[in-house]
Amino acid sequence: xxxxxxxxxxxxxxxxxxxxxxxxxxxxxxxxxxxxxxxxxxxxxxxxxxxxxxxxxxxxxxxxxxxxxxxxxxxxxxxxxxxxxxxxxxxxxxxxxxxxxxxxxxxxxxxxxxxxxxxxxxxxxxxxxxxxxxxxxxxxxxxxxxxxxxxxxxxxxxxxxxxxxxxxxxxxxxxxxxxxxxxxxxxxxxxxxxxxxxxxxxxxxxxxxxxxxxxxxxxxxxxxxxxxxxxxxxxxxxxxxxxxxxxxxxxxxxxxxx
Amino acid sequence: xxxxxxxxxxxxxxxxxxxxxxxxxxxxxxxxxxxxxxxxxxxxxxxxxxxxxxxxxxxxxxxxxxxxxxxxxxxxxxxxxxxxxxxxxxxxxxxxxxxxxxxxxxxxxxxxxxxxxxxxxxxxxxxxxxxxxxxxxxxxxxxxxxxxxxxxxxxxxxxxxxxxxxxxxxxxxxxxxxxxxxxxxxxxxxxxxxxxxxxxxxxxxxxxxxxxxxxxxxxxxxxxxxxxxxxxxxxxxxxxxxxxxxxxxxxxxxxxxxxxxxxxxxxxxxxxxxxxxxxxxxxxxxxxxxxxxxxxxxxxxxxxxxxxxxxxxxxxxxxxxxxxxxxxxxxxxxxxxxxxxxxxxxxxxxxxxxxxxxxx
Numbered sequence: 001x002x003x004x005x006x007x008x009x010x011x012x013x014x015x016x017x018x019x020x021x022x023x024x025x026x027x028x029x030x031x032x033x034x035x036x037x038x039x040x041x042x043x044x045x046x047x048x049x050x051x052x053x054x055x056x057x058x059x060x061x062x063x064x065x066x067x068x069x070x071x072x073x074x075x076x077x078x079x080x081x082x083x084x085x086x087x088x089x090x091x092x093x094x095x096x097x098x099x100x101x102x103x104x105x106x107x108x109x110x111x112x113x114x115x116x117x118x119x120x121x122x123x124x125x126x127x128x129x130x131x132x133x134x135x136x137x138x139x140x141x142x143x144x145x146x147x148x149x150x151x152x153x154x155x156x157x158x159x160x161x162x163x164x165x166x167x168x169x170x171x172x173x174x175x176x177x178x179x180x181x182x183x184x185x186x187x188x189x190x191x192x193x194x195x196x197x198x199x200x201x202x203x204x205x206x207x208x209x210x211x212x213x214x215x216x217x218x219x220x221x222x223x224x225x226x227x228x229x230x231x232x233x234x235x236x237x238x239x240x241x242x243x244x245x246x247x248x249x250x251x252x253x254x255x256x257x258x
Numbered sequence: 259x260x261x262x263x264x265x266x267x268x269x270x271x272x273x274x275x276x277x278x279x280x281x282x283x284x285x286x287x288x289x290x291x292x293x294x295x296x297x298x299x300x301x302x303x304x305x306x307x308x309x310x311x312x313x314x315x316x317x318x319x320x321x322x323x324x325x326x327x328x329x330x331x332x333x334x335x336x337x338x339x340x341x342x343x344x345x346x347x348x349x350x351x352x353x354x355x356x357x358x359x360x361x362x363x364x365x366x367x368x369x370x371x372x373x374x375x376x377x378x379x380x381x382x383x384x385x386x387x388x389x390x391x392x393x394x395x396x397x398x399x400x401x402x403x404x405x406x407x408x409x410x411x412x413x414x415x416x417x418x419x420x421x422x423x424x425x426x427x428x429x430x431x432x433x434x435x436x437x438x439x440x441x442x443x444x445x446x447x448x449x450x451x452x453x454x455x456x457x458x459x460x461x462x463x464x465x466x467x468x469x470x471x472x473x474x475x476x477x478x479x480x481x482x483x484x485x486x487x488x489x490x491x492x493x494x495x496x497x498x499x500x501x502x503x504x505x506x507x508x509x510x511x512x513x514x515x516x517x518x519x520x521x522x523x524x525x526x527x528x529x530x531x532x533x534x535x536x537x538x539x540x541x542x543x544x545x546x547x548x549x550x551x552x553x554x555x556x557x558x559x560x561x562x563x564x565x566x567x568x569x570x571x572x573x574x575x576x577x578x579x580x581x582x583x584x585x586x587x588x589x590x591x592x593x594x595x596x597x598x599x600x601x602x603x604x605x606x607x608x609x610x611x612x613x614x615x616x617x618x
Contacts, residue, residue, distance in 0.1 A: 109403040141455070
């Protein structure tokens with residue numbers, strides 16, 4: 001057994017991937033973190049206080065983990081789901097009835113709910129430990145934007161099952177857009193936007209229309225929300241996450257007493 | 259669970275008692291934090307809450323609202339918020355005691371030593387991931403994601419609710435016009451959150467739990483997050499039923515429950531009820547009491563605060579920071595004030611000029 005193991009770990013293939021021995025010495029532990037693209041998000045050494053679960057609650061890490069789960073399950077769901085008014089609900093039902101291991105939609109939905117909670121708790125923890133204070137002011141701001149994007153990701157995904165629950169929740173949520181000042185047709189100042197008698201902002205030409213591609217939550221809205229949910233917001237979220245994690249490192253790692 | 263207890267809880271979750279009780283609870287927890295965060299007290303309270311849910315679970319109305327698949331996250335939210343609020347305050351109390359004795363904080367003591375990321379941090383992360391994967395698998399197999407009937411523009415469900423995390427904002431629609439509730443307030447929340455690091459000039463409490471070194475910041479944030487956000491999400495999920503009427507957790511969601519809609523404007527209170535006159539035709543004259551009140555609220559109150567209770571704060575923050583902060587604070591305070599005025603004296607608008615969209 002030992003012979004086989006040492007043969008494998010001594011082979012050129014193994015050595016080309018792992019450039020260090022088992023991480024039980026300071027040197028190899030350092031190399032394990034430095035030579036791994038995922039692990040090198042972390043510094044080699046961390047403050048003992050910063051990695052206690054009772055300090056960080058692990059909420060930032062879990063949010064990222066849930067984002068990865070959402071990406072994987074979301075990708076699997078995209079194989080089976082067609083975002084059209086005729087097929088959407090049928091495909092969602094089929095996900096449970098006809099697809100092997102048909103719990104991917106459940107995992108996706110419950111992880112999404114959980115991710116909203118973990119993001120809130122992460123913000124709560126960062127506030128309570130004063131970790132937004134200098135030098136981390138900017139990263140707190142990136143975090144706030146990421147929080148908003150998490151909510152938007154969840155919100156756009158809410159429409160995709162295309163049942164009564166989905167359509168009416170999005171109707172309630174997007175109705176507010178018609179009251180946006182100047183660019184929503186029921187908002188203050190909308191009547192002022194126009195030339196002479198020609199009204200520029202009306203029900204068929206305001207910010208809500210742009211969001212829904214229609215005057216109500218219809219097929220156009222479904223496609224728009226699908227594209228934003230699967231491509232638009234994940235790309236923005238991933239870019240901002242890269243910035244967020246990089247800034248955690250640059251601003252001195254997980255916060256701790258100065 | 260005995261009926262009188264159910265009636266009592268239904269009565270306690272009516273809007274006014276609910277608001278008063280949650281506010282008092284937060285105030286008590288912050289003020290008596292030393293006693294109330296003692297592990298024994300916390301364990302006892304947790305057992306009581308769990309016992310309540312177990313006993314209440316058999317009630318058909320309570321069961322119906324609790325076991326809705328999309329409401330499970332709210333239960334997780336309640337449990338985690340209670341737990342982590344306790345944990346952070348407990349750590350704050352312990353740290354504050356250490357500081358008083360002249361010792362370093364718990365974090366300060368631990369941070370002297372550095373440890374290797376592998377294995378200390380990597381394994382914690384790994385175990386968290388395993389636990390959460392297991393949790394998600396069990397949850398997903400046990401509880402199916404909801405599917406309702408096919409979408410139809412012709413049939414509006416009653417109640418129509420936004421996704422649960424926006425229910426606080428949907429609640430605002432009851433008290434404010436859509437452009438304030440749906441556009442202005444959310445913008446203030448995001449901008450306000452982003453402004454926090456630039457408004458809070460207190461250098462203390464960076465990187466460890468404490469309450470006594472930043473009592474105002476923590477109290478204000480907890481009021482905003484716990485009372486004006488999480489608590490409204492819970493209210494919107496469990497206590498708002500058909501026609502957006504209030505229902506106790508043990509009450510049947512009767513779509514024919516009658517709630518008199520008798521709210522009137524401040525101008526009517528002033529001109530008609532107090533002075534016994536007709537409403538003036540000119541909107542400015544008509545709304546003069548409300549305009550004066552709001553003007554005083556947003557202009558005079560900050561100045562008075564700057565001269566009295568917040569004198570020290572003004573000196574530390576400087577003019578610009580202080581007045582931005584005051585503006586955000588006043589908007590935060592306006593929300594619960596408007597809610598309470600609606601529930602108590604049926605006030606619709608303090609200033610109601612629909613001609614110019616100026617309804618507050």
